[in-house]
Structures are given as C-alpha cells and as structure tokens.
Amino acid sequence: MIKNNLQYQECVKQLTKMAYHYYVLDDPIASDEEYDILYHQVKNYEEKNPKEILSSSPTQRVGMPPLLEFQKSTHKKKMWSLDDVFNFEELTEWCQRIFKLYPDASFTCSPKFDGASLNLYYENGKLKSAATRGDGVMGELVTQNAKTIPSIPLEIPYFDNIEVRGEVVITKEDFEKINTERLENNESLFANPRNAAAGSMRQLDSAITARRKLRFIPWGFGEHTLQQDSFFESMQKILSLGFYPVPFVKVCKDLKSIQAYYEEIMKMRTDFEMMLDGMVVMVDSFKQQESLGFTIKSPRFACAYKFPAVEKHTKILSITNQVGRTGVITPVAELEPVEIEGAEIKRATLHNYKEIEKKDIRMLDWVVVIRSGDVIPKIIKPLVEKRTGEEKKILPPTHCPVCNQELLIEDIFIKCQNLLCEARVKESIVHFASKKALNIDGLGERIVYQLFDANLVHSVIDLYSLDYGELLKLEGFKEKKAKNLLESIANTKNIDLWRLINALGIEHIGEGASKKLAQSFGLSCFEKNIEEIIGLEGFGEEMAKSFVEFSNINKNLVQMLLKILTPKNIIQEQKQNYFSKKKIVLTGTLQQPRDLIVAMLENVGAKVSNSVSSKVDFVICGENAGSKLEKAQALGVKILNESEFFAYFNKES
Template sequence: MNHQEYIEKLEILKVWAKAYYVDDAPIASDEEYDRLYHEVLKYEQENPLFADESSPTKRVGGVVLEGFEKASHKARMWSMEDVFDEHDLDAWIERVKKVKERFTFYCEPKFDGASLNLIYENGMLKQAITRGDGSIGEDVTQNVKTIGSIPLKIAYEGEIEIRGEVVIKKADFERLNDERLKNNESLFANPRNAAAGSLRQLDTSVTAKRKLMFYPWGIGVNSLTQSFLSQKMSFVYSLGFLQPPRIVVTQNVQDVHTLYHELIANRDAIEMMMDGMVVKVDDISLQEELGYTVKYPKWMVAFKFPAIEKVTKLKDITLQVGRTGVVTPVAEVEAVNIEGVVVERATLHNFDEIERKDIRIGDSVIIIRSGDVIPKIIKVLVERRNGTEVTPQRPLSCPVCGSELLDEGALIKCQNLSCDARVVGAMIHFASKKALNIDGLGDKIIEQLYAQNVVLHVKDLYALKREQLLALEGFKAKKADNLLEAIEQSKKVSLEKFINALGIEHIGEVAAKKIARAFGLEWLEAGYEAIIALEGFGEEMAKSLVEFIRVNRDETYELMAVIEPVASKLEITESVFTGKTVVLTGSMSKPRDEIKGMLEQLGAKVSGSVSKKTDFVIFGEEAGSKLDKAIELGVKTLSESELNGMIE
C-alpha cells in the first residue's frame, strides 16, 4: 500500500467509524470494518512518521497509566441550580424577565453521566479533563481517545473547550453488569456510576471496551462569533459530535413545559439515563448580563424529573455529627432498590422535620431519590400503623462524646471542641489542599496525632514538637522536620484561605474571599445584615456564618493569633469612581478581573448588568448589548483609554 492508497482507505475507515459510533447506523459489516482497520493499522505500524494522528486506530486502548494528573480548566465548569416543579421554573423565568422581558429558551435533555471538558487546539484534541471541583479536574485524555463519539480532529483551528456528559446506554450498562456478575466482580449501581468508573480506568483497554458515549452540552473558552448558544451548539454538532434526541429553541414558555412532559413520557424509550431537562437562556449577551452566583450561572437551571417513589419501613433513627458539630438524624430503612441504587439510609434533615411529619420508628414510609439528591422520606403511611411504632426523642447528649447538646430547634449542635467527630474532621479539612494545603499532614497522620493525644485541637498543630513526632510510629527525623516546616509555612496565609480552612457550612473558597475582602480581620464582628448584603449570599449562607461566629468567636480569635492570617480587605483610594456603580463590557487590553480589581480599589461597585442606577459603562472592543443599553438609558460611557486617562 502506498501513501495515497493509505489516505483513501483511512477516509473510508473514518466514515465507517462515524456511522457506527456517532450515527448509530453502521454502513459496513464487522468483517469489512475489521479487514480495512487492520490494513490501515499495518501501514501505520510500518510507516509511523506518516501515520495520521486522527486515525481510528489511535482509539485502541492498551496503555496502563500510573495515575491521573490534575489539570486546570481554562474556564470554570459551573454547577447548575436545580428546580423540581413548574412553580420553581416559572420563578426562575420571572427572575430572568427582570433583566429582559422577552428572550429565547434553549432546552435539551439532562443525561445522567460524568461531566467532561475537551480542549481542542489547531483542530486536534489536546486534553480531556473531568469536571473535578469546577476549576481543577483529572487529565483522562488517554482514556477519552478510546471513545468513538469523541472526534480526535475537528474542522476548527481555534482554541475551544467543548463540555459534555460521558454516558453509557442502559442496555450496555446491563450487559456490563452481567459480565461483572459472571466474573464475581462488584456491580455498578447505575449507568452514571459505570460511566464515571470507566472514564477513570488506569488500563485504557478497559475503557475502550465499555462503549462510552459523549454528548456535548456547552462550551467553555472559545472564539466563536455566533450570538446565540443554539447557533454555537449547532456548529459543535457539525464538527462530528453526537446531538441529543431532542432540542427545543423557543420563546414560548408553554413549549418548555411541553418538552419536559414529553421527555418524561419517553424516559424509558430513550437509550441513555436522563434525570431532567436543562433550560438555558439562548442569547449569549443576556447570559453575560445575568451573570453568576457563588455556585451557578443565573442563566440556566436543571429542571429535574419527578423522583421514583418506593415504600419501605423505617427501622431506626441514628445520629451523625458533622465537622461543624451539627447533629443530623438519619433514617435507617429496609433496603429498597430505586433506579439501580440500593437505598438503606435517608435524610431526615432535623428533629423539627421529624416532629412536623410525625415520623415514628417502625412506620411504613414513602422514600424518594431523584438523580444525585440524597434519598428522603416524603410521606408517612399512617394508616398502616399497628401500635408498635415508637416516637423518637430529641437527643440531649452528643452520640460521639456524650457532652450536652445545644438545642436551637431545627439546629442541634455539639459545642464540645474536643469531640472526636468535630476535631478530626475539622483538622483534616484545615490541612487539605483546598484549605491551607499543609504538605505531609494527611488524614492518617491527623488521626494518629489525635489518637495519641498529641493534637486535640487545630491550634495544637502549631505547638507540635520534633520529639513528639519522632515518638510516633512511622516518623523519622526528615519526615518530622518536613512536617514541622510545612506547618510553619502555613502561617500568615491569606485571610480568605484561613476562613475557607475553618470548614464553615455553606462557605467555600469564593464566599470566603468575599467575606475577607468585605470585612478584613474584623470579619468575626460582622452581623447578619452586613453578611447577607454580600453579592451572591443567601439566607442559608448568612445564617450559617452568623451561627459559626456566635459559637466559635473566642476559639477562632485564638487561632488567628497563632496563624496571623493576612487581611485582604480592600484599601479604598478616593477617586471619581468611589461609591459609583460601574459595568464592564467588550474585550479589554487587560484581563477583566484585573480591571475590576483596580476599579474596586478606587471605591467602585462593579456590576454585571446595566440599569438606570449605573453610573459608568466602560467598554472595550466588540462591546454589545450592554453598551447599547447604556446609550439608551443615558448612562455615561467610557472607552478603556478614557478610563486609563481618568485614573492617571
């Protein structure tokens, strides 16, 4: 075979592969495909310098990986706000309408799988990264190359992130579990679990056998010029990606509800597991105007399907003590299978909820599980009671340490800072990579230090002595010195990292940064009204922080005295922008965050949307609807160069 014949046969093989993996409509027999495949493979093995990197032969697994490296997304992969009924969906629509009365919806099924980000550069698949925490995931590029529905090469030269869901057909999931059963291997609980597990196989040949599929649902970094998401996604599908069985683009709210009920009606007929429908704002400029909360975009929601309900019996109520000391009742129920998941425990939220629903041990109850939502009891079948049921009592003492509990109604907390359930978990979080990142201080070492009574509180970490560590099993001089050095280096950390490290319920990295910048080292004196006024903060977050401060103020001040976190509160420089509301739009010569930070130092409040209350709109190249709206409302506009001139 010469090179020209190789190119011709390769193109035929690509067409056959697409028909099989993407179109699900084979146009060649398995025998024909295998014969052509091996002809192409033979040429590539004999002429490796002339082998096409996008050849279907490159998909064959066989590489055994040592592990998965961490990798950063170029743009954050956000979570989605869940809505569970039409009332909640309509409430979201009304929030969008406050910004723009009439807009277009982009609706598609929400498949239940593993989220994945594909990065293409110069037309080639460069990297594939799992969602992870939204900023950093795991590099699974080698495994992803075995998935037939993911193009190795696309007809687009620019850099682009294509996000989507890795799924497995329900029929393939059943066959996979049948094989595992025959081989005495543990079964996958559901298709999502199978897809996620298959994506993270260290042996790529295992991934290759799992028949995984990839459905795009969004785009990260890109330079596409289309004004609507539907247009951008149509372009993505034209590159050779799978398209969902149903997509609706409409301005009619009724069409959204109709698709939702249509998908539910066809839930069993659709080959992939669905747990809802995604509803997005189609207009890209409106998406930018709506912006984001701390957790998710304001321009999209996941309209979840009704949960599957099952009847089971409540055997007992046990108590869990969380990292922050909150005592949560947990329902222990007779095992019941809900959509492939065996459920034996369910959340009861709190004892007020138990009393409100009159839940008793021994009751027959209806339990639901919807998607990733924790199973919960929604109804007690009172008519099935026989008189043997027992009313649970509110706990008076901590189930872990036995100390008296603080009962504040819905919230019951253990106040003992030496409680095993609180201290160990709190220290593990405090030292973790997402918090203070104390190198060498892993879970096992913390548990060892606590078990030996060496460290009984986070503050004790900073009083550790070399001889104390050397007395512990597994510690030698170098390891002890390295750990002590890592602990010392964690001092004088930024205030936002310190706040995040405390593990306050509902307060993560983004929220911690906002608290630190708003209040500085006086953050423990902040009240409810000041906290809830922070951008992106809701009632739940504000109450959680107020409760933490009330209970732990003294101990936290002591810890701050030891660590001496560095305040990140903005020092405001008086300027023409002080106290003014500013909106940025268009492409700037500097990163948007850098300009935003500079304006905030000058006392400006940087907003994401234009209104009559806006004082300045600062625009760069290709400014769109925000600039148009500013001109319409008579808001003062400044070019980037005019901004720089005013600052100078």
C-alpha cells in the same frame, strides 16, 4: 495484507467509517469478523511502519500507559453552569426577561443528560486536548481517556480552532453491567450512571476507561468561528462532522411550545436508555446570546428546566446519628434500598429531631423519599395509613455515638461539645482544607480519613508536621502525590486572615463574617469581647457569642495556627473612601470581573448586597441590567455606570 501507505490510509478511512456506524449510529455496515480482520491488518502495518501511523486510526483509541496524576488545563472560554428552573411559573418568568428585550426570540430545546461535562479542543481538525469542567475556568486534562471513547472523533473536517462541549454518559444497561462486575470483584459500587461516567473519565489508567462503554453527546461550544447565527444550525453542522447525533433537539418559538416539548421529553424519561434530568432551553441566536451576557455564575441566555423530583416509598429500618464538625448531631434514616433515577438509595437525612417530631416519623414507618439531581435524598412524610402498630417513636440520643460524652440540647440542635471527639476532628480537618477555607489541593475527605486512621493527624496542627516518608507508606501514595500534598499544605502559609477564620469552622461564622472580622480587627479579632463584635454591621448576639466563646476555648490552637501560618493582616485600618460604609448593589454585565469590584468595595468598608431596597446607597450597572435597575429607578436610588464608579472610587475622600 496492506502493502503501502496509500492502501493503509484507505483502510484507516474504511475502518473509521465502520466504527462510526457501529458505535455512534448503532447501524453496523460490516460484521464483527470483517471489522476485526481489517483492524488487525491496520495494526500489523502500523507495527511495521510506526512513523506512518495516523492519529485518526481507531488503533490509537486503546489505553495508553497509566498517568501518575492529571495536569490542569485552562479552557479557551469559560464553561458556565446553568441556572435551574423547576416549574412553569419559573420558566415563564425566565422567558419574559428574554422576550422583554427580544420579542422575536426563539429557543433551542434539548434534553439535559446526567453525566460528566467534557470540553474537547480541536486544532487544525485534530483533537488536541480534552478537559473536565473543573471550576469552569480550569479543568483536568483527560485527553488519553477521551481518545478511548468511540463517539469522540480523533479528527474532524473542520480546520478552525474550536471547543466542542458535551456530556460523557453511560447507558443504564451498561451501568448495571459495570456494577455487577464490580460486585463480583469485591469493589465498591457506583451510586448511579453519572458517577460511573465521571469516575471513568478520571481514571489514571486509560485502559480502564477504554473498557467502559462511554458516549460523548455534544451540547454546545466554547471558542469557535462558526458563521451561522443560529445555535441550532451550528449544532447540526458540528454533528455532521462525526459526533453522536443528539436526540430530541427542537427549535421552539414561544412559551407554550417550550412547555409542550418539555412534557414530551419528560414522558420519555423513564424508558430512555440514558439518564435525563431535565431540558436545556437556549436562546437560539448567537448575537442575542452575546447581548444578554452572563451573571457571575451563569449565562442569562440559557437555563436548565429540571424534571420534578422522583418520589418513592420505602421503609425506615434504623437511625444513625452523624456528628458534624461543629458537633451537631444529624439523624440519618437507614432505609430498605429503593432505586431512584438509577441510584440505589439506602439512606436519607431527617435533618433534626424536632423535624422528626413535627412530621411524626417513626421507626419501621413506610415513608415518602425524594431525590432530585444532586440533592441529598430526604424523607417528606410517613405513610400513616400503612402503619401496623409495630412502629416506635424515634427518641433523641443523650450521649454522643462516637465519643459517648453527654450531649447538649440547644433548641432544635443536639450537640457534642467534646472538641477531641473523633468525628468532629475528622470533619473539622476536611473543612479546614476545603476550597473556601485554606484550599489545600489534594486533601479531600478520603485522604483526611486515611491520614487520621493511620494516626498521622489528630488535629489541623498535625498537617504541618506530616512526614514525607510516612506518607509513602500509605496505600495509593507515591513520590509525586506525597510531594504535591506537602507542597499544598506549605502553600497555605501567609494566606489571607479571613481564610484562616473561615477554616476554623466556627458556628454561625461563614465567609462573609470572616472577611468582616479580618477587615475590621485584623489579628486582634480573636481578643475582642462580645460587645465589640456585636458592633460590627450584620453581627448579632448569637454570632458574636459563638465567635468569642470559640476564641476563648481554643486560644492555644488559634495562637499556634497564627504562628505557623503567619496570615496576612490585610486590613487593620480601612482607608476612607467615597463608598465607605455604603450599601451597594451590582447588576448587569460588567467589563471588570465582578469579584474584583466586590473586593475593592469590601476593602474600603462598603457592604455589597444582592437585593435593591430603600436602604441601598448605590446601584452600579453594567450592560443589560434588568429588574434591579428598574427597582432602583423606582426607589430613587443613585445609579452609577462602571466608568462613573471607578471615577468616584479613585477620588480622594
């Protein structure tokens, strides 16, 4: 029996220590019975004295009342994605770029866990928030769920503000148990442990997350004031504060030792209790990291050295023909189920029928299937020596599997031309709402299919007449969700014209081409002929023909969307500028956001390229520019630093 607050604090401290040894170190210092007795004593005291409850009490890890939705949370520092290297040659090239600037560089090497990234923010020693990676700048706030994970300390003995980043994972054994339970409950199965971890973190009901045996394994920092210059030493400091001890972390001082450690970890891959998909190689010095900086997408001071794709043998049972938004038919092999890296693989893409013919893949063939990380499983080749004579040639379809219309055979592509085909309509709406198109938050594939199957939408136009009351009748829709979806759709009005062009899903017309059309012709782009479109830099006959044909065939649809959305006619006449019609390459770490500089250049008719050649007019350099700068110097291309660029840009033409 706990009699006073002092006793209560001591009991919470002891209970926390017991939980740490049990859940994190896997080295129990008390029996289950002893833990349960002390836990209930603490809980009883808290029920009688709710104002004295410590936020670090293990009782606070239980699931809270379900949320209606996740709030957004901006990270203090951006969460970057790592560039991948896939073999020793690529690793050598990556390391040489580091050694060129820092011959004495050393590297912290650690396993790359396959789970869901999480950013923990501690303020004055207390866990203030936990957020998913999201787009790297902003994620979803999942603090309630994070608090249910025993290996995430609710308090740490470090009182400066700090972001601790890591991976939420689940063991292969616990993953199997979850799927067995879901199977018994008639629920859909998780594809692999990574999906199970990610799905568990995004539960609106944290009580469900609490039942899953999740672990948080730190791998880095965002905002911090750690004094050590060594990443390795800083990680050891953090781990000593009560986090899960990260296995297999080692400092390597040269290429040979990095490769040797990679091979050592790879041997553990199959038998290790959690999914590993590679090794992270990180420059150890924070000062060197800061100097090396970042590209648009990733840090220059770290990479993910991925394990080779796992190959398995299985049998083709049948072929399913999928219809995409542009009408292209993609053959998909239905396979005898096979496990690859913890995921049960039942399907693999065959790309197209020319590919099937070229590889001589047949029905009932035994085949080699690979899957690496997030890559869609694909068939490499048939095992001809296993053929029995029962195998049959796979023949291309002549009619659409969805609408039964006759198909058009166009070189390697087989296409359904029926714009009203159900499969095309669904996929076109999904694309219309996607991030690089109209970016309609909350309108993913599952919701699109739900709306379509409920007869609420039959085309993108129907999105703009969705009824609030009808949405509330759908499974999973409550007032907040319905309201948010309608607001997201309404917010697409007055978007940039290029987004609408890209959202239409016109074959061969992607983001770059959409911007070029909008900048060059404005709203009149849909009225241009093939010759006028071909006149644009970078447009070939196939692109021009595709755009003009789409505009003619779907004239009514386009006019209705223009009327509903009233998109911004951003550039009808481009201003002449020093950089107009020039070809530009950006390299190095720039002070201003790279996207801003690219937009400035494109808005005055410049073309931004990724590679340096003799046809490039200018290379704009930031700090720590590498091989692109060297190549520009060798070719005699004019080089500008960032200040010079802005000075020239602001000149009168």
